[in-house]
Amino acid sequence: MPVITSRDHPLVKQLIKLEGSAQYRKKTGLTLLDGINLIQIYCSILGKPENLIVSESYYEDADNKHFIDIIFGHKPPKITIISNSLFRAISPVKTPIGILALISIPALKEQAYSRKVVFSVLLEAIQDPGNLGSILRSAAAAGVNNIYLSKHCTDAWSPKTLRAGMGAHFFLHIHENSDLKHIAQQFKGTVIATSIQASKNLFEISLVGPTAFIFGNEGAGLSKEMIQAADENIVIPMPGKTESLNAAAAAAICFFEKVRQERDSILSSNIGTK
Amino acid sequence: MPVITSRDHPLVKQLIKLEGSAQYRKKTGLTLLDGINLIQIYCSILGKPENLIVSESYYEDADNKHFIDIIFGHKPPKITIISNSLFRAISPVKTPIGILALISIPALKEQAYSRKVVFSVLLEAIQDPGNLGSILRSAAAAGVNNIYLSKHCTDAWSPKTLRAGMGAHFFLHIHENSDLKHIAQQFKGTVIATSIQASKNLFEISLVGPTAFIFGNEGAGLSKEMIQAADENIVIPMPGKTESLNAAAAAAICFFEKVRQERDSILSSNIGTK
Known part of the structure; x- marks a missing residue:
């Protein structure tokens, strides 16, 4: 699979904006989930994210690929691989795990409260x-x-x-x-x-x-x-x-x-x- | 007062090591307090720190100088000024407040427990x-x-x-x-x-x-x-x-x-x- 290595790639530019700008997140209705645990919880409730972004070394690890298979089965979301250095540049943490999901911010649903206690x-x-x-x-x-x-x-x-x-x-x-x-x-x-x-x-x-x-x-x-x-x-x-x-x-x-x-x-x- | 601008200055090298290395902190028995609140609490209990390190812009602000006067009175600790960019390089946070104290890690005193509840x-x-x-x-x-x-x-x-x-x-x-x-x-x-x-x-x-x-x-x-x-x-x-x-x-x-x-x-x- 191709690996994105340019900071000028439109997706990379978008990811950097989504990391850093609340205004951009509001405007697009998009945000990022960082790490497999959070992605797994999201999937169990709201379904597949729009796009998975993984670092080169994350994707090369067989265990990680296996984990993605377990979570998404036969129909994984689109996976985009970016170089390790670019992934570090996007992530706000010093040693990122190497997997992000691009998701739509869930809309606020007004629900009838079935719970006893408000x-x-x-x-x-x-x-x-x-x-x-x-x-x-x-x-x-x-x-x-x-x-x-x-x-x-x-x-x-x-x-x-x-x-x-x-x-x-x-x-x-x-x-x-x-x-x-x-x-x-x-x-x-x-x-x-x-x-x-x-x-x-x-x-x-x-x-x-x-x-x-x-x-x-x-x-x-x-x-x-x-x-x-x-x-x-x-x-x-x-x-x-x-x-x-x-x-x-x-x-x-x-x-x-x-x-x-x-x-x-x-x-x-x-x-x-x- | 002179402003340190070189990354090769011995104090700057020491501060970078103290920020990043637990081993170095253990070896020297020193650590850093970040921000005026923490420094104030330390002073009220354990006295003056060894050295205050402030950024150029922190030192130039009259309010900050006044605050240092209030805390330390007529006998302030040694104050070292370093350039803003160097201060940012030392600090692990993106927008550091601009004041650090170099302190000795307090020794563990065995005390008789006067408190009722252990x-x-x-x-x-x-x-x-x-x-x-x-x-x-x-x-x-x-x-x-x-x-x-x-x-x-x-x-x-x-x-x-x-x-x-x-x-x-x-x-x-x-x-x-x-x-x-x-x-x-x-x-x-x-x-x-x-x-x-x-x-x-x-x-x-x-x-x-x-x-x-x-x-x-x-x-x-x-x-x-x-x-x-x-x-x-x-x-x-x-x-x-x-x-x-x-x-x-x-x-x-x-x-x-x-x-x-x-x-x-x-x-x-x-x-x-x-």
Whole structure:
């Protein structure tokens, strides 16, 4: 198979733009999945990607070819091979695995909620793609339905965010450019903001039933506007000598405290009916 | 002040090695703190760093100079200015803030534990510096005393891990190259391993009193040996459609479930004595 070696090849130019530009991703509705795990999760839910891009050395490895066969069977997507040095130039990581999938960003489908518990997350100006991806991953595992991102959040569909999300994107309803204040005001349930100045703590409020958590920017925290839009303001109690948590860690703690309380509530109502 | 512009300058060579080589950091006992927040936390606990390295444009900004004055007062550490392009070449991030501190890695002091609760964390072959730093940050906030790292963990004192730890390193006892099996066997309290195959879950075991958590490699999880060395094997219940969490998110959830249980235990014993 031919190997692309020129930086001027239209596909290479497109891949570089898709890696680097949120605007270009928005305009084209395309993005990149980096690595075989993420590609496999995508395929199991949404089907074949448009194009697989592999490095020369990735394609030469028999194990990798075998893996592609297993995932796609007899009808693989189009495979494009590019030189190793060009692949490194496209990838934002220093030692890329050597496989990318070009995909269309899935459209947001409005679905009737069959889930019992409405569980939403509002994110205001989260800056780090790794944090955003990790928040989405924890949210998907905790059973969150809807994610609302403010205008100033980092791009949910960037290759970096997708990588950190590990497939979570395909299980969530991700609403970009949301008016968070409006969402909070319309939410039928308890809206909970996390802020350092709060007088209540996470462990003393009820998280059973429809709940929305709001998390703010990594440095500045939540805006006053969003703190005021919440029904409850809480802090995570920190008995250690430092009082700061990574945004994704704080979100995970809140999500799974809700998971714990919902389980407890079901367990105690089961005991009550016996 | 003179500006270093040559890549062959001995300090520049040293900084590049300190950024990139765990072996060199071990040999010299030195590492780098990236960014003013981290430097400020270090100073408040351990005093002045050996050397501040700033980029030309950082030094030219009056606000930055003022900030350095506030932190160090009349006796600032030695300040070395290097050209912007050279600073970018040294830094692993694309847009460095422009200030690094050269510090000695603090020696591990054996301290008598005045804290009531012994709380340890054992980490087996954690690979990602960002994950390790975030785990340390959550651990310090949750009141963990001791961190034990297996031989194959990423370097706890790399600039990347330090950056993600946000000062947590200076509040914890970090034991590198530890024999985790031995530590687990000698631990006077409950040793808890997190693994996917576990039959119990995090929310149904008691975490009150001396506790050690073991977390495994991001991809492979815990070794059989460590699963067997634990008193309890637990899973974090995930009601969502995906069943995976980032290692740092999983650790944060476990740490703060212990924080919650300890608080509950104190609250209920207070009620009991009234």
